[in-house]
Amino acid sequence: MEQITILEGRQKQVFEKKKGMEQVDISCDTSSLSGSVSQRACVFCGSRVVLYPVADALHLVHGPIGCAAYTWDIRGAVSSGPELHRLSFSTDLQEMDVIYGGEKKLYHSLIELIEQYKPKAAFIYSTCIVGLIGDDIEAVCKKVAKETGIPVLPVHSEGFKGTKKDGYKAACFALMKLIGTGSTEAITKHSINILGEFNLAGEAWIIREYYEKMGIEVVSTLTGDGRIDAVRRAHGASLNVVQCSGSMTWLAKEMEAKYGIPYIRVSYFGIEDMSKSLYDVALHFADRPEIMEAAKQVVSEEVKKLYPQLQKFKKALTGKKAAIYVGGAFKTFSLIKALRSVGMSVVLAGSQTGNKDDYARLKEMCDEGTVIVDDSNPVELSKFILEKEADLLIGGVKERPIAFKLGIGFCDHNHERKIPLAGFIGMYNFALEVYQSVMSPVWQFAPRKGGQQ
Amino acid sequence: MLLRHTTKEVKVREGLTINPAKTCQPIGAMYAALGIHGCLPHSHGSQGCCSYHRSTLTRHYKEPVMAATSSFTEGASVFGGQANLLAAIETIFAVYDPEIIAVHSTCLSETIGDDLQQITRKAKDDGKVPEGKHVIFASTPSFIGSHVTGYANMVAGIAEQFSVSTGEKKDQVNIVAGWMEPSDMREIKRLSAELGVKIVLFPDTSDVLDAPMTGKHEFYPKGGTTVTELQSTGDSKCSLALGCISAEPAAIALEKKCKVPFETLDMPIGISATDRFIMALSQAGGVSVPDTITADRGRLVDVIADMEQYFYGKKVALFGDPDQLIPLTEFLLDLNMKPIHIVSGTPGLRFEKRMQQILAERSPETNFKNGIGADMFLLHQWMKNEPVDLLIGNTYGKYMARDEDVPFIRYGFPILDRIGHSFFPSVGYSGGLRLVEKILTAILDRQDRDALEEKFELVM
Numbered sequence: 077m078e079q080i081t082i083l084e085g086r087q088k089q090v091f092e093k094k095k096g097m098e099q100v101d102i103s104c105d106t107s108s109l110s111g112s113v114s115q116r117a118c119v120f121c122g123s124r125v126v127l128y129p130v131a132d133a134l135h136l137v138h139g140p141i142g143c144a145a146y147t148w149d150i151r152g153a154v155s156s157g158p159e160l161h162r163l164s165f166s167t168d169l170q171e172m173d174v175i176y177g178g179e180k181k182l183y184h185s186l187i188e189l190i191e192q193y194k195p196k197a198a199f200i201y202s203t204c205i206v207g208l209i210g211d212d213i214e215a216v217c218k219k220v221a222k223e224t225g226i227p228v229l230p231v232h233s234e235g236f237k238g239t240k241k242d243g244y245k246a247a248c249f250a251l252m253k254l255i256g257t258g259s260t261e262a263i264t265k266h267s268i269n270i271l272g273e274f275n276l277a278g279e280a281w282i283i284r285e286y287y288e289k290m291g292i293e294v295v296s297t298l299t300g301d302g303r304i305d306a307v308r309r310a311h312g313a314s315l316n317v318v319q320c321s322g323s324m325t326w327l328a329k330e331m332e333a334k335y336g337i338p339y340i341r342v343s344y345f346g347i348e349d350m351s352k353s354l355y356d357v358a359l360h361f362a363d364r365p366e367i368m369e370a371a372k373q374v375v376s377e378e379v380k381k382l383y384p385q386l387q388k389f390k391k392a393l394t395g396k397k398a399a400i401y402v403g404g405a406f407k408t409f410s411l412i413k414a415l416r417s418v419g420m421s422v423v424l425a426g427s428q429t430g431n432k433d434d435y436a437r438l439k440e441m442c443d444e445g446t447v448i449v450d451d452s453n454p455v456e457l458s459k460f461i462l463e464k465e466a467d468l469l470i471g472g473v474k475e476r477p478i479a480f481k482l483g484i485g486f487c488d489h490n491h492e493r494k495i496p497l498a499g500f501i502g503m504y505n506f507a508l509e510v511y512q513s514v515m516s517p518v519w520q521f522a523p524r525k526g527g528q529q
Numbered sequence: 530m531l532l533r534h535t536t537k538e539v540k541v542r543e544g545l546t547i548n549p550a551k552t553c554q555p556i557g558a559m560y561a562a563l564g565i566h567g568c569l570p571h572s573h574g575s576q577g578c579c580s581y582h583r584s585t586l587t588r589h590y591k592e593p594v595m596a597a598t599s600s601f602t603e604g605a606s607v608f609g610g611q612a613n614l615l616a617a618i619e620t621i622f623a624v625y626d627p628e629i630i631a632v633h634s635t636c637l638s639e640t641i642g643d644d645l646q647q648i649t650r651k652a653k654d655d656g657k658v659p660e661g662k663h664v665i666f667a668s669t670p671s672f673i674g675s676h677v678t679g680y681a682n683m684v685a686g687i688a689e690q691f692s693v694s695t696g697e698k699k700d701q702v703n704i705v706a707g708w709m710e711p712s713d714m715r716e717i718k719r720l721s722a723e724l725g726v727k728i729v730l731f732p733d734t735s736d737v738l739d740a741p742m743t744g745k746h747e748f749y750p751k752g753g754t755t756v757t758e759l760q761s762t763g764d765s766k767c768s769l770a771l772g773c774i775s776a777e778p779a780a781i782a783l784e785k786k787c788k789v790p791f792e793t794l795d796m797p798i799g800i801s802a803t804d805r806f807i808m809a810l811s812q813a814g815g816v817s818v819p820d821t822i823t824a825d826r827g828r829l830v831d832v833i834a835d836m837e838q839y840f841y842g843k844k845v846a847l848f849g850d851p852d853q854l855i856p857l858t859e860f861l862l863d864l865n866m867k868p869i870h871i872v873s874g875t876p877g878l879r880f881e882k883r884m885q886q887i888l889a890e891r892s893p894e895t896n897f898k899n900g901i902g903a904d905m906f907l908l909h910q911w912m913k914n915e916p917v918d919l920l921i922g923n924t925y926g927k928y929m930a931r932d933e934d935v936p937f938i939r940y941g942f943p944i945l946d947r948i949g950h951s952f953f954p955s956v957g958y959s960g961g962l963r964l965v966e967k968i969l970t971a972i973l974d975r976q977d978r979d980a981l982e983e984k985f986e987l988v989m
Contacts, residue, residue: 111617118577140671142553235575523744
C-alpha cells in the first residue's frame, strides 16, 4: 500500500493505542496548521449552528454575502411552529461598506426586518471583516433594542477569532443575556432544561417526551425547536441536562454560577447512554422516587421493543469495523458503545473539537490498535481507513464522498442526518442506517478498499 | 408555507438581502482551480471559508473536494497573513504534493491588505516552491461581485500566469469555459472533436468532479487542463470565451499578454447560442460542420416542432448566474415561452445590456434585475404579483415552488437535492434536448396532475 505520511506538526494530534506505549497526551484545542486540508470550520460556524434552531428569532448575518449564503437552511433543525430561522438575512456588505463602515446598513436592515417580521428577539452575527472594519455592533444593537423594544443581541463570531468552540461560547454568551429575563412563575421543582440538543430530524421531541413521561417538566430546550420566551425563563429550571459537550457546557457552568442550577452531562445516542441520561436525571430528583420508577418503566418498555429488532442487524454486522470522525468528542464515546451493541468494533476515532479530558477518556475506552485523531484531514482519514480495513465511516458532509470513493459504508451523524438518531428509536434508526450502508449490494460492483477485492 | 414571510407588496429595501441569489467570490475561484490538473486550491483566510466552500461543492457534486486553508488566527489578522501563507505553501508542497497551488483571497485577507502577488513571489524567491511546481493566485474579495466574479478572476489568473507566447503559432483554439458543469465541459470537448478542431479547454472539471469509484480516494483525479496545455494557450490562433461575465476576462488577459485575439460568445445553451458557437468554432478552426452535428441540431428542432403547442405562452420565472440566464432566456423565447421574471444576484452592466438586446423585441415587459436587491425574496414577490407556470433555478428555488405550487426545474448552482447536472450536459444541441425534455416533463406532469378526469389525456 502507498505510504501516506502524517502532516509534520500533526504527529501530536494522532495517537495509536498500543500496549506498553507511553501514555502521551494528545494535543488538541489548537488551531489547524496553515496549509492543512482541515475538516474544521470557524467561529461563525459554531455560533450559527448553536443559535440557528431558535425559530422565532431573527438571525441577521452582518458581513459579505457568503457567510449567510452557506448557512442558509443547511441544518435540519426542525421547528413545530415559526420558521423565521430558515430564511437567510444578510447585510451583504460591499466594498464601500468595508471602507466607510457598515453600521448604517446594519441599523436600517434591523429596523426593516423587525418591523416586517415582529420577531421575539434578534441575533446579529459579526463575521470576519466586521471585526476588522470596527463596526460598533454593540451600539447599533442597543439602539435598535431601545427603539423596537425587543432584545437585539450581538454575537461576536468573527471567523478568525479562535475555533468553532469559541463560536459556541459566543452563542452561549448571547443566550446568557436572554436567560433570566422571563418569569419563572409556575415552574415546578422537578424541572429541567435540555441543553445542546438541536432537534435535528425532531430528536428533541423524542427526548422531551421521555422526560415528560417521567413526570419532569421541560422548561426549555436549548436550542432545538427553540423559542425566545422559553429561553428567557430557563433560569427557573432545577437542573440543566447537557448534551453535545462542546457547545453548551460553558452555558451550563455560567448558569450554575449565576443561578445555582447544577448540570449533568448526558448523551442520547445508543441504549446505554440514553438510559443513563434518564436515570441520571431521576437520581437528581431522588426526593420523588416515582420519577426513577417511571424512568425504569420507559427504559424497560423501549428496550423490550428495541432489543429484538437490533438482533438482525447485529447478526450481519458482527465483526465489521468502523471509523468515526465527528465534530464533538462526546458523541464519539456514545458511538463507540452504540456500534459495539451491534457487534462492530471501532478502529479509528476522532473529532474536530475534543479537549484533553475527552481524548484521555477516548484512549481508555478504545480497543488496542485503535487510532485516535484530533482535527484530521482527508489524507490521514483515507490512510487509516484503508490500513485498518474499516467497513464504515461515520462523519459529516465532507467525509461522505471519501467513504464512498473508498468503497465503504457511511453514516451521517452530523447536520445532514435525515432521521432521528437520538433516543431508543434513534438507536434503531442508527443500526438500520449502518446496516443498509455496510451491507449495500452496490459494493459487489465496486472496487473496494483501495482497489483490492 | 415555508416562505410565509414573503410579502406581496414590493418595498424598497436599504441594502438588506433576503434569500440571496448568489454567494461570494472565493467558492468560484475554488471551483475554477479544481479544473486544473493536479491543482490544490488554497483559501487565504479563516478556516470557515474553506470549509463552507468544500461542503457546498461536495453537496453539489457528491464528490470529495480538496482545498487547503491558511487558517487565519487573530495574530494573522493583526500582523498580516504573509507568514501563514508562506508556511502553508511549504506545508502543502511537502505533504500534499500538488503540481500547482492556486491561492485565492477572502474578505479577511483583502481587508488586511495582503498582497498575494508579492507573497507568492516571495515564496518563489525563498525557494518554497519546488522546481517545476507552480503557485498562482487570484484576488477574490467577497464584498465585490459574486461567486461568478470569483470564478472569472481565477480563470483570468490562470490564463495570465500560465500562458507563454513562444512566437510560434499553434493550430489550436482556446476555449475559455464559463462557469459550467463537468458534463458541459465534456460536451464542449466532444463537439470540438466532432468538428475536428483542436482546442485547449480551460478550466476543465470533467474527470475531476464526476470521477468514477475506484476504491481509492484520488487526491488529484485524472481530469483538469494540464500545465503544458495552459502554457500553450499563448500560442493559440484565437480564443473563444463562453460567457461575457465568467469567461471573457481570461480571454482579455490572453490577448493582453500574448496577443491572442478573442471572440466572446454566449454560453452555448439552446439552439441560437449553440448555432453561434458551432459557427464560430468551425470558422476559427477552418473546418466545415459535419453532418453528425447538423443531424443533432435537426433532432432538437424536430422535437420542439412536435411539442410546440405545449410550450406556447407558458410563463417562466428564472434565477441564477448571468452567463446561463442570458442564453436560457433566449432559448425560452425560441421555444415560444414567456420568461417574465428574471433575477441574478451577480452585479454588472453586461448582463443588463445583453438581456435588453434579447428581450427588447420579443418580451419587453419582462421583469429582470441583477446585483444589489436582486434576490430570491424579490423574485418570490414578483411571482406573487404575476404567477408563472414554471420556475427554473438552483435548489433554493424549491421553497418558492412549493409555496406557490409551481412546477420547478433545478438548474444552476448549487443543486443540493438532485443528481444529473454532473453527468448530462445542458450545452450544445444534446444539452438543448435535455432542457426541452425537462421543461416538457415538468409542464406535462403538472397538466396530468391537474386535469379533470374527463380531460385526462393518454396521448400528448
